[in-house]
Amino acid sequence: MNRPLVVTRRMTEHPADSHTMDRYLATGGYEQAERSLGLTRDELVEEIKTSGLLGRGGAAFSAGLKWSFLAPARPSYLVINGDESEPGTFKDRQLLERDPHQMLEGVIIAAVANEVHHAFIYSRGEYPKPARRVQAAVDAAYEKGYLGKGIFGTDYDLEVTVHLGAGAYICGEETALINSLEGLRGEPRLKPPYFPAAKGLYMQPTIVNNVETVSNLSHILAMGAEKFTELGHPMDTGTFMVSVSGHVNQPGNYELPHGITWRTLIYEVAGGVPDDRALKAIIPGGASAPWFVPEIHLDDQITKDMCAEAGSMLGSGAVIVMDETTCMVQAAERLVRFFAHESCGQCTPCREGTSWMEMILRRIEEGQGRAIDLDLLLDVSDGISVGLGWPPKMTTICPLGPSAVSPVLALRDYFRDEVNAHVELGGCPLKLAEVVV
Amino acid sequence: MSRWSEATQERAREIISRYPQKRSAVMPLLYLAMVEGQGRLSNEGMEEVAEWVGITPAQVSAVASFYTMYKRENTGRYLVSCCTSLSCMLLGGDDVLHAVEDESGVPHGETDAHGLISVEHVECIGACGGAPAVQVNYELIEGVTPDRARDLVRWLQGARPEVVNGDEMQELFGGVRSFDWAIKEDDGAVGPFPAFQPLGTVGREGDS
Numbered sequence: 001m002n003r004p005l006v007v008t009r010r011m012t013e014h015p016a017d018s019h020t021m022d023r024y025l026a027t028g029g030y031e032q033a034e035r036s037l038g039l040t041r042d043e044l045v046e047e048i049k050t051s052g053l054l055g056r057g058g059a060a061f062s063a064g065l066k067w068s069f070l071a072p073a074r075p076s077y078l079v080i081n082g083d084e085s086e087p088g089t090f091k092d093r094q095l096l097e098r099d100p101h102q103m104l105e106g107v108i109i110a111a112v113a114n115e116v117h118h119a120f121i122y123s124r125g126e127y128p129k130p131a132r133r134v135q136a137a138v139d140a141a142y143e144k145g146y147l148g149k150g151i152f153g154t155d156y157d158l159e160v161t162v163h164l165g166a167g168a169y170i171c172g173e174e175t176a177l178i179n180s181l182e183g184l185r186g187e188p189r190l191k192p193p194y195f196p197a198a199k200g201l202y203m204q205p206t207i208v209n210n211v212e213t214v215s216n217l218s219h220i221l222a223m224g225a226e227k228f229t230e231l232g233h234p235m236d237t238g239t240f241m242v243s244v245s246g247h248v249n250q251p252g253n254y255e256l257p258h259g260i261t262w263r264t265l266i267y268e269v270a271g272g273v274p275d276d277r278a279l280k281a282i283i284p285g286g287a288s289a290p291w292f293v294p295e296i297h298l299d300d301q302i303t304k305d306m307c308a309e310a311g312s313m314l315g316s317g318a319v320i321v322m323d324e325t326t327c328m329v330q331a332a333e334r335l336v337r338f339f340a341h342e343s344c345g346q347c348t349p350c351r352e353g354t355s356w357m358e359m360i361l362r363r364i365e366e367g368q369g370r371a372i373d374l375d376l377l378l379d380v381s382d383g384i385s386v387g388l389g390w391p392p393k394m395t396t397i398c399p400l401g402p403s404a405v406s407p408v409l410a411l412r413d414y415f416r417d418e419v420n421a422h423v424e425l426g427g428c429p430l431k432l433a434e435v436v437v
Numbered sequence: 438m439s440r441w442s443e444a445t446q447e448r449a450r451e452i453i454s455r456y457p458q459k460r461s462a463v464m465p466l467l468y469l470a471m472v473e474g475q476g477r478l479s480n481e482g483m484e485e486v487a488e489w490v491g492i493t494p495a496q497v498s499a500v501a502s503f504y505t506m507y508k509r510e511n512t513g514r515y516l517v518s519c520c521t522s523l524s525c526m527l528l529g530g531d532d533v534l535h536a537v538e539d540e541s542g543v544p545h546g547e548t549d550a551h552g553l554i555s556v557e558h559v560e561c562i563g564a565c566g567g568a569p570a571v572q573v574n575y576e577l578i579e580g581v582t583p584d585r586a587r588d589l590v591r592w593l594q595g596a597r598p599e600v601v602n603g604d605e606m607q608e609l610f611g612g613v614r615s616f617d618w619a620i621k622e623d624d625g626a627v628g629p630f631p632a633f634q635p636l637g638t639v640g641r642e643g644d645s
Contacts, residue, residue: 166504183463245565
């Protein structure tokens with residue numbers, strides 16, 4: 001398999017000091033940021049559009065197109081979303097810790113392209129180490145004159161503030177993140193009218209980009225948009241970071257071209273399932289994504305379109321692998337518990353529904369389930385995500401509530417017998433079997 | 438008149454200057470209030486933040502209560518957070534939590550009688566490749582087993598480090614990591630809040 005390294009190249013080749021200004025400059029660092037100052041907004045937007053770069057935060061929307069939507073009012077703001085909290089996802093943590101200057105150079109390029117003079121980097125509160133590295137990189141860039149007044153000797157001013165979250169998954173949703181930055185509760189805003197590109201931070205035009213997305217920018221300018229499109233899959237260009245966790249021999253972050261299959265990812269890249277146990281389910285794109293099962297999906301290609309066709313998404317690039325020893329009810333309960341805990345409480349279907357779903361799943365797992373409970377679960381789910389389709393029909397301001405339905409769809413579609421066995425046996429069949437042995 | 442130390446007040450002024458609007462400094466200032474409150478966010482602390490940014494204490498309280506990391510109850514010197522989200526659960530995160538609870542005698546959400554250790558189970562902390570994961574004062578340890586978790590609790594009770602350092606704890610109690618950490622750090626946390634330069638909460642190993 002051809003595996004070009006883009007965003008993880010420096011940390012792979014120079015593990016001891018890939019986070020330092022010296023190493024960054026010695027490997028071509030900040031050349032593209034400086035060059036971007038000589039290009040017009042239109043040229044930069046066009047280049048990123050041509051590259052086909054899709055946002056890496058979960059929504060997989062064209063980064064260049066997003067920039068092009070920026071309303072003309074000024075000042076405009078740039079916010080980097082480093083509030084990585086989707087269960088299974090740990091790629092941004094590595095990019096921030098190991099190569100903070102690469103991200104920061106992307107911040108400068110994105111700021112210049114969007115005529116921004118104040119950018120914010122929002123790091124999740126539970127990531128103090130990545131935040132420290134980013135702050136050190138920002139301080140070093142100020143010292144060099146790459147940030148602050150008149151960057152790179154031009155008359156362009158750019159301030160960067162590193163902001164620490166405080167433990168709320170929902171702040172990864174871009175409008176919630178903006179509220180959080182404004183010193184409000186981190187509750188999502190209604191879109192429309194609050195599309196960040198029109199009415200974002202302080203009601204001004206705002207671009208919100210993910211850490212991995214901006215980490216790609218200097219490379220696109222360096223190699224040229226055309227060359228970038230040759231990496232990966234024609235419909236899904238460049239590489240992507242995938243975080244593999246759960247029942248695999250070699251969990252970790254891998255930078256891969258789009259278009260390999262799930263089989264290749266799990267059995268070659270991540271070293272297969274421990275003790276050659278059978279694979280039972282794959283979560284392809286973080287806790288919000290509907291699950292895949294090996295019998296149907298193992299040889300599908302990993303691209304945005306293929307995932308959508310199969311009724312799921314690549315989301316945040318988090319792949320959670322579960323083998324035959326996993327109880328699907330317990331796994332679903334754990335994910336639904338997460339959404340119930342992280343619901344901001346604004347919308348009734350999400351606030352009430354996710355808690356009911358958690359309770360029903362827990363009682364099934366603990367042997368107190370009733371024969372009608374799966375239908376009840378689906379009925380509650382239908383109240384959050386009408387019709388239980390994909391992508392979900394929303395009853396809520398943001399996608400958090402509908403995301404909680406994804407594990408329940410897996411129970412309905414692939415593991416109905418396992419749910420029923422819990423009810424009939426009065427407990428988890430896997431745990432009861434253990435007791436007998 | 439501020440009740441905060443001169444050093445904290447200077448930090449508050451510096452932090453506010455980093456934002457176009459004062460109110461945006463609420464979150465970092467809430468951390469400063471926790472530092473001043475020895476790990477606890479008190480009503481006085483929230484009133485102080487309200488004065489700094491020019492909003493009401495009720496508005497500050499509305500923000501503070503939204504986030505899990507602003508602890509409005511007494512919190513121990515060491516906050517031990519055990520991840521029990523899916524990826525950690527699959528590899529024994531629940532057993533690690535139970536070991537920590539059992540060894541410390543502190544159930545989830547509580548603090549011991551000496552104010553030394555608080556225990557909580559948390560949702561995903563972004564260490565799924567190194568599951569199961571535990572944080573002490575938000576400094577990470579990956580690949581923890583129930584036995585090593587017990588060792589960790591005993592070490593915190595015995596050694597009582599001034600600065601909680603992730604690399605040191607990883608070496609003593611950790612295993613598989615999400616990725617190669619590569620660079621050893623001397624920096625660590627000085628209390629049950631994140632160690633971050635603008636907050637003045639970064640301690641160096643060997644400091645006393």
